[in-house]
Amino acid sequence: MKSFAPDRPAEILLVDLNDDVLHPEPLQLSKDIDAPSFNPHGLSVYIDERDGTVYLFVVNHPIPDYNSCIEIFKFDEKQKFLLHLKTIKHPLLQSVNDIVAVGPESFYATNDYYFESVPMKFVEGFLGLKWTNVVYYSPRDVREVALGLYSGNGIAISNDKKFIYAVDLTAHTINVYEKHANWTLTPVKAVHVDTCADNLFVDPVTGDIWTGAHPNLHKILFYKDEDPPLSEVIRIQKIHSDRPVVTRVYVNNGSVIQGSSVAAVYKKKLIIGTVFHKALYCQLD
Ligand SMILES: *[C@@H]1O[C@H](CO)[C@@H](O)[C@H](O)[C@H]1NC(C)=O
Numbered sequence: 001m002k003s004f005a006p007d008r009p010a011e012i013l014l015v016d017l018n019d020d021v022l023h024p025e026p027l028q029l030s031k032d033i034d035a036p037s038f039n040p041h042g043l044s045v046y047i048d049e050r051d052g053t054v055y056l057f058v059v060n061h062p063i064p065d066y067n068s069c070i071e072i073f074k075f076d077e078k079q080k081f082l083l084h085l086k087t088i089k090h091p092l093l094q095s096v097n098d099i100v101a102v103g104p105e106s107f108y109a110t111n112d113y114y115f116e117s118v119p120m121k122f123v124e125g126f127l128g129l130k131w132t133n134v135v136y137y138s139p140r141d142v143r144e145v146a147l148g149l150y151s152g153n154g155i156a157i158s159n160d161k162k163f164i165y166a167v168d169l170t171a172h173t174i175n176v177y178e179k180h181a182n183w184t185l186t187p188v189k190a191v192h193v194d195t196c197a198d199n200l201f202v203d204p205v206t207g208d209i210w211t212g213a214h215p216n217l218h219k220i221l222f223y224k225d226e227d228p229p230l231s232e233v234i235r236i237q238k239i240h241s242d243r244p245v246v247t248r249v250y251v252n253n254g255s256v257i258q259g260s261s262v263a264a265v266y267k268k269k270l271i272i273g274t275v276f277h278k279a280l281y282c283q284l285d
């Protein structure tokens with residue numbers, strides 16, 4: 001994929017949305033994380049209610065093999081430090097796109113491809129196979145809990161912890177699953193968003209679902225300076241009702257921001273992240 005800073009090492013940035021002017025700062029990582037091969041993708045935070053410990057789960061595709069693994073860190077807010085606790089690899093976590101942490105060592109993950117090898121991924125995309133899935137992972141129990149997606153992508157949990165939302169990127173849907181006490185998922189519905197949604201963010205106050213989306217995925221994969229990828233932010237309200245409300249909140253042709261992949265809200269502010277471009281900080285009306 002395109003990179004505007006091919007020589008810059010991977011970073012995980014912390015930004016305080018209480019500031020009027022944002023100052024993203026890179027977090028320091030444990031020494032056992034190999035900086036040149038570290039290649040973070042999706043991430044998720046889990047806060048342990050019992051003692052307030054903040055865990056950060058990161059999907060990693062280490063260079064040069066890109067084989068998926070999940071890194072779990074403990075976040076030290078004072079030192080702005082990520083202490084590496086463990087690396088998780090599993091045959092069912094073959095091509096992980098995103099995760100949502102549901103415990104200090106457990107998570108749901110989407111696989112975006114069934115095959116691991118790059119040539120087979122092309123074949124898979126070309127044939128349009130519905131072979132990607134959602135996997136539940138805990139140290140004692142790893143299972144496929146949802147299947148039949150063309151290309152699993154962003155995943156999130158509802159505020160009441162009863163539902164999992166997972167994107168099927170190329171089906172243009174956000175899929176809703178009921179989560180059971182034994183961690184299995186039952187499909188509830190698929191909401192059409194008419195675009196390639198990427199990552200999901202659930203507003204902790206309203207429960208609305210926000211996503212950064214790609215109106216034209218092709219422009220992300222085959223980047224051209226003169227015809228850059230577009231950006232789109234979609235909000236889904238009342239997803240559990242008979243009539244979910246899907247609103248296009250922002251759209252840009254690439255002149256301001258390219259390849260939006262996530263949209264998070266906090267106190268009437270919206271921050272839009274991208275696959276390889278900038279982040280855009282907006283005031284909501
Ligand atoms: C999990 O719980 C659901 C709902 O109670 C039940 O239908 C299902 O059979 C259970 N599955 C397993 C593998 O225990």
Ligand SMILES: *[C@@H]1O[C@H](CO)[C@@H](O)[C@H](O)[C@H]1NC(C)=O
Nearest residue numbers: 226227228252253254255256
């Ligand atoms: C995008 O829109 C701006 C103005 O809104 C225009 O000047 C520019 O030519 C457009 N770019 C592309 C690539 O269409």
